[in-house]
Amino acid sequence: xIQTPYLLFLGDAPDALAAKVAQGIRDWRPxxxxxxxxxxxxxxxxxxxDMTLAEAKAAGAKxxxxxxxxxxxxxxxxxxxxxxxxxxxxxxLASGLHNLLRDEPDLAxxxxxxxxxxxxxxxxxxxxPIADGVKRRGKRxxxxxxxxxxxKMYTGLALDRDMRAAGMKxxxxxxxxxxxxxTGDGIPLDAVVADFMxxxxxxxxxxxxxxxxxxxxxxxxxxxxxxxxxTMALIHGGQPDALILSHxxxxxxxxxxxxxxxxxxxxxxxxxLPLAQVANPACQVIGISINTQxxxxxxxxxxxxxVEARMGLPATDPFRFSTQKLVEAxxxx
Amino acid sequence: xIQTPYLLFLGDAPDALAAKVAQGIRDWRPxxxxxxxxxxxxxxxxxxxDMTLAEAKAAGAKxxxxxxxxxxxxxxxxxxxxxxxxxxxxxxLASGLHNLLRDEPDLAxxxxxxxxxxxxxxxxxxxxPIADGVKRRGKRxxxxxxxxxxxKMYTGLALDRDMRAAGMKxxxxxxxxxxxxxTGDGIPLDAVVADFMxxxxxxxxxxxxxxxxxxxxxxxxxxxxxxxxxTMALIHGGQPDALILSHxxxxxxxxxxxxxxxxxxxxxxxxxLPLAQVANPACQVIGISINTQxxxxxxxxxxxxxVEARMGLPATDPFRFSTQKLVEAxxxx
Numbered sequence: 001x002i003q004t005p006y007l008l009f010l011g012d013a014p015d016a017l018a019a020k021v022a023q024g025i026r027d028w029r030p031x032x033x034x035x036x037x038x039x040x041x042x043x044x045x046x047x048x049x050d051m052t053l054a055e056a057k058a059a060g061a062k063x064x065x066x067x068x069x070x071x072x073x074x075x076x077x078x079x080x081x082x083x084x085x086x087x088x089x090x091x092x093l094a095s096g097l098h099n100l101l102r103d104e105p106d107l108a109x110x111x112x113x114x115x116x117x118x119x120x121x122x123x124x125x126x127x128x129p130i131a132d133g134v135k136r137r138g139k140r141x142x143x144x145x146x147x148x149x150x151x152k153m154y155t156g157l158a159l160d161r162d163m164r165a166a167g168m169k170x171x172x173x174x175x176x177x178x179x180x181x182x183t184g185d186g187i188p189l190d191a192v193v194a195d196f197m198x199x200x201x202x203x204x205x206x207x208x209x210x211x212x213x214x215x216x217x218x219x220x221x222x223x224x225x226x227x228x229x230x231t232m233a234l235i236h237g238g239q240p241d242a243l244i245l246s247h248x249x250x251x252x253x254x255x256x257x258x259x260x261x262x263x264x265x266x267x268x269x270x271x272x273l274p275l276a277q278v279a280n281p282a283c284q285v286i287g288i289s290i291n292t293q294x295x296x297x298x299x300x301x302x303x304x305x306x307v308e309a310r311m312g313l314p315a316t317d318p319f320r321f322s323t324q325k326l327v328e329a330x331x332x333x
Numbered sequence: 334x335i336q337t338p339y340l341l342f343l344g345d346a347p348d349a350l351a352a353k354v355a356q357g358i359r360d361w362r363p364x365x366x367x368x369x370x371x372x373x374x375x376x377x378x379x380x381x382x383d384m385t386l387a388e389a390k391a392a393g394a395k396x397x398x399x400x401x402x403x404x405x406x407x408x409x410x411x412x413x414x415x416x417x418x419x420x421x422x423x424x425x426l427a428s429g430l431h432n433l434l435r436d437e438p439d440l441a442x443x444x445x446x447x448x449x450x451x452x453x454x455x456x457x458x459x460x461x462p463i464a465d466g467v468k469r470r471g472k473r474x475x476x477x478x479x480x481x482x483x484x485k486m487y488t489g490l491a492l493d494r495d496m497r498a499a500g501m502k503x504x505x506x507x508x509x510x511x512x513x514x515x516t517g518d519g520i521p522l523d524a525v526v527a528d529f530m531x532x533x534x535x536x537x538x539x540x541x542x543x544x545x546x547x548x549x550x551x552x553x554x555x556x557x558x559x560x561x562x563x564t565m566a567l568i569h570g571g572q573p574d575a576l577i578l579s580h581x582x583x584x585x586x587x588x589x590x591x592x593x594x595x596x597x598x599x600x601x602x603x604x605x606l607p608l609a610q611v612a613n614p615a616c617q618v619i620g621i622s623i624n625t626q627x628x629x630x631x632x633x634x635x636x637x638x639x640v641e642a643r644m645g646l647p648a649t650d651p652f653r654f655s656t657q658k659l660v661e662a663x664x665x666x
Contacts, residue, residue, distance in 0.1 A: 131559040132559070133559065134592065135592070189527060190528040191526055191527065193523075193525070194522060194523045194524065194525050194527060194566070195559075195563070198558055198559055198560070222608070226464040226465070227531070228565045228568075230562060232555075232561045236558035236559075259466060260466060263611075278556050278593075
């Protein structure tokens with residue numbers, strides 16, 4: 001597996017969302033990140049010490065993790081100089097980008113010459129089966145979003161942490177590069193060939209103890225036309241017993257799609273639940289997770305209370321506030 | 334492109350549905366098939382002359398097309414002897430299987446030694462974009478099914494033929510290996526990497542004349558848990574103006590999924606239309622195509638009349654009867 005600790009490479013991230021890989025590691029495995037490396041114009045900040053490669057090496061860092069994702073997953077020429085130098089100075093590289101480290105001739109050549117390892121966690125390392133839809137033992141929960149990047153992974157990571165703390169059996173099942181870099185395991189679902197998407201999710205969440213929960217990392221949105229097929233495969237491959245609706249209330253439009261407005265939580269519920277019940281007729285919506293980062297605390301609590309009253313379901317911001325209501329709802333299934 | 338005419342290889346097809354690639358070529362481009370090659374135990378029959386490789390060669394065949402698909406797309410050892418001999422006797426090979434001809438060392442070696450070509454039409458030959466959801470000019474129609482293999486491709490091919498005959502502008506847009514082998518062009522959607530599925534459909538159906546119809550080949554089903562993500566990408570990438578509901582009434586369960594019953598046409602309509610309206614708010618369900626092959630003619634006509642009355646939409650079997658009602662409904666949009 002990937003050697004820790006990491007130096008987090010933020011590159012020239014145009015905004016904080018672009019650095020969500022680094023932020024995920026920072027938030028959920030802070031002990032694995034000794035510092036951050038930022039280039040001119042970088043708009044992201046992990047609140048970690050800014051380090052040169054030499055400083056990070058001296059601090060014990062083993063791997064430079066590319067913590068920033070561009071649309072389309074390209075490795076820019078501006079990054080190359082840093083990455084080549086990092087290899088020369090003894091770092092491994094780890095990346096979840098579509099554009100693979102191993103496919104860059106200069107990086108591949110330097111890695112070979114220096115004996116360093118290039119980890120492309122986005123590349124499927126398993127020959128996944130076609131989904132067979134057979135009911136599996138154990139329980140599964142999946143967060144589905146009104147949009148991409150609304151907090152589905154954080155919801156899952158927080159639930160997994162808190163379910164374990166409550167003495168429940170739980171495993172976080174990563175389905176994206178950030179989750180894989182955080183947990184060291186999972187499926188790079190958006191890089192899986194179409195026919196095998198649902199099968200890869202079945203493979204990820206196999207038979208388990210009857211009282212064990214797989215907390216499946218959500219991806220995309222049924223309402224996001226670029227990535228809805230991936231969401232669909234999670235809903236049918238994961239055959240969840242429980243859905244959590246995830247939303248970020250400050251968005252003016254769907255991420256990356258200026259012409260598309262966000263659906264309501266009601267519309268999301270009415271779309272996702274019948275689809276989930278195709279694979280698992282017992283599936284139910286058990287709660288709502290709201291990303292309240294754009295609100296102050298009073299606003300957030302007022303908003304959550306309003307959503308709870310309107311939807312008749314427990315609602316929380318699992319990162320900012322307690323997940324207790326959601327954990328209790330899952331424990332009751 | 335692939336050289337015609339073809340000899341259709343049916344192998345040891347376990348049933349007629351397994352040979353749907355060959356059947357598609359037989360039905361829509363019969364002039365391209367001089368005969369069929371069947372092995373012991375073959376349960377499919379294209380009603381073409383059974384030929385040895387030598388007989389087909391003498392009849393002018395240029396390419397042996399693998400007209401049979403196994404679950405998982407495997408090239409069996411039982412087929413290998415025929416394929417190797419075909420290359421040695423001067424045939425090119427064409428296949429839409431997941432398991433690529435080029436990845437079989439013996440086939441690759443013999444093809445190289447004999448100077449023949451291996452056509453793997455399932456392999457994407459284009460670097461597709463991520464879908465941007467921008468509204469495109471021209472009109473698009475998509476068939477969505479209650480199940481896989483219910484007649485969506487045939488519906489599209491028949492509509493395309495009859496719309497052209499009626500003086501309308503129409504292009505059949507193939508999204509699977511059979512369609513590509515029939516028309517010589519298209520996207521192998523189920524082999525596209527997840528993140529680029531919807532983008533590949535956008536790429537396939539670009540801006541066009543306002544009165545031009547893209548007839549997009551449907552795939553899978555929103556209710557088929559193995560492949561629903563592919564269907565989802567077609568609905569959002571294709572941004573159809575018109576949906577046609579496709580159904581085969583004799584199925585006891587979803588294809589390949591013994592535990593799953595088929596949805597009703599009403600359930601399909603209520604699931605597919607709201608999803609399609611995310612990408613194209615003007616989308617409407619304009620008619621129904623029924624695969625009546627398991628019924629005699631009286632039964633079929635009675636069934637279609639019942640469906641029309643129940644659903645309030647024109648219904649036909651586009652392969653057996655006229656597509657006129659569907660063409661008229663499209664012309665009215």
